[in-house]
Amino acid sequence: MPLMVVTVFLGGWEFTVHHMDIPRSLLPAPSYVYERMRTTFSPLMTNAWPTTLETMVSFLIATVGGVVLALALTSSTLMNASFYPIVVFFQLIPKIALAPLFVVWMGIGSTTRIEFAAFMAFFPVVISTMAGLRATPGDALRLCQGLTATPWQVFFLVRLPYAVPYIFSGMKIAITLAMIGVIVAEFISAERGLGYLIVFASSQADTALILAAILILCAIGLVLYGLVALGEWLAMRRYC
Amino acid sequence: MTAKAKHLDLWQVSKTYQSAQGPVEAVSDVTLSIEEGDFVSILGPSGCGKSTLMMMLAGLESITDGVVVERGRQVTGPREDVGLIFQDATLLPWLSVLDNVLFPVKILKKPRNEYLRRAHDLLAMVGLSKFENHRPSQLSGGMRQRVSICRALILDPPLLMMDEPFSALDAITRDEMNLALLDIWQKNPKTGVFITHSIREAVLLSDRVLVMGGRPSKVVCDIKIPFGRPRPDDIAESPEFNKLCGELKQYIQSGHKRTEDVST
Incomplete structure (x- = not known):
């Protein structure tokens, strides 16, 4: 059913562009976008690779860092009282606006883009992991306490497994935010990457190339999200 | 009968919680002994502090006042030899x-x-x-x-503590579980502390039943159950069984008014 809708939509688009003689720089027909993608496939791929890699690295940093910080914040009331409001504050503000600051402070290298994207993706992981770590049933904790379990045992054998579904819902948000972070950083600072390619193509009024790059981004985004969802499925089979 | 060794000794044990409305005394001045191998039920309505008392015996709740001694050693926290x-x-x-x-x-x-x-x-x-x-x-x-x-x-x-273990089950399953527990005890005797609000369950399983009630909560009644072991499956239909249940029900309903009458 959605496939039919898409087909009709693309057909209508193609027809309208030809029928009304819309210039290519304004709105190229789908067939031309495909053509452009075929002819520039190699540069598209060269630029897709750094974007994908930086997204994955920043996602991993955000996930590991987020889980560790969530553990630290739930382990003591003092830590929680001091830092949790700050985490919520950062979760709520539009972090994209801080992108230029990252460039000013850290230059225009790949590291800057990874750090900014990790910063974008980090907070949802912290918040959902904290919710997960707090969701452990009280009786399970009392059982461990009664067995004189160490805090590390309680964390790894009970609290972390109970938090798995929460952590993955945070990770699913994080992977999309990491990608947005990388693209935005590429818009303003990059010398390569699909975000850079989009900015470059728009300066040339090459709308077909912009659309081709967006198409590749969508594909990458879907695959990365799919990988996280696959990981979630495997973890849920193991832990739920 | 030979005197049995004491497994748990409670001396003037109290628990006070701090709440927004000031201190609330959940358990007040409980002094008693539980002997080795005895299955003791603590019976009472919900909110009477019986779970709190068990948690203190298990070392999972701090004891505000008084002392709990297990086999000669003071209880200060959880230990691995309590199930x-x-x-x-x-x-x-x-x-x-x-x-x-x-x-x-x-x-x-x-x-x-x-x-x-x-x-x-x-x-x-x-x-x-x-x-x-x-x-x-x-x-x-x-x-x-x-x-x-x-x-x-x-x-x-050597010690098993059970906090209303069957109260979330339906009546039929609950009866089954009671018989299963009787059977386990027969094969595997140990000291047991069993929290319940079911009179029949308490009488069926226990060697001794303590009733808690009143505010602040105290032990208002301490009854030995005279049935030997193994207990026949149909013991719950016998007249003695029902007479005991009726007596216990009276103690629960009268709450702490009867406290003086049953002082050990």
Whole structure:
């Protein structure tokens, strides 16, 4: 059913562009976008690779860092009282606006883009992991306490497994935010990457190339999200 | 009768919580002894502090005032030789039935192989041999609670504490579980502290029943149950059984007004 809708939509688009003689720089027909993608496939791929890699690295940093910080914040009331409001504050503000600051402070290298994207993706992981770590049933904790379990045992054998579904819902948000972070950083600072390619193509009024790059981004985004969802499925089979 | 050794000794044990409305005394001045091998039920309406009392005996709640001594040593916190059973089975959903039973072995870093046989035997005793590799979510409530009993018994603790273990089950399953527990006790005698609000359950299972009530909550009645063991399955239909239940019901209803009459 959605496939039919898409087909009709693309057909209508193609027809309208030809029928009304819309210039290519304004709105190229789908067939031309495909053509452009075929002819520039190699540069598209060269630029897709750094974007994908930086997204994955920043996602991993955000996930590991987020889980560790969530553990630290739930382990003591003092830590929680001091830092949790700050985490919520950062979760709520539009972090994209801080992108230029990252460039000013850290230059225009790949590291800057990874750090900014990790910063974008980090907070949802912290918040959902904290919710997960707090969701452990009280009786399970009392059982461990009664067995004189160490805090590390309680964390790894009970609290972390109970938090798995929460952590993955945070990770699913994080992977999309990491990608947005990388693209935005590429818009303003990059010398390569699909975000850079989009900015470059728009300066040339090459709308077909912009659309081709967006198409590749969508594909990458879907695959990365799919990988996280696959990981979630495997973890849920193991832990739920 | 030979005098039995004392397993637990409570001396003027009290628990006071701090609440927004000021201190609330949940348990007040409980002094009693529990003897080795006795199955003692603590009976009372909800909110009477019976669970709090058990948690203090288990070392999971701090004791505001008074002293609890277990086999000559003062109780200051949890210790591994107490088996705990909660109202909810509290199984870890990602572990198999067998691994749930062996969970205490893992926590206490004991050799798994040495306890594997015992785990098989315990699960066989409660009729769950075929379910060893199932997940808890595939079992009924009664089966889950039986798994949690096996888990509490795996290290063969000399003391078992049960906090309303069957109150979340339906009446039929509950009767089954009571008989199963009687059977386990027959094969595996140890000291038991059993929290319940069911009079019949308390009389059926126990050697002794303590009734808690009043505000602040005290032990208002302490009755020995005269039935020997093994107990026949139809003991709950006997006139003596029903007479005892009726007496206990009176004590519960009259609350702490009767406190003076039953001072040891």
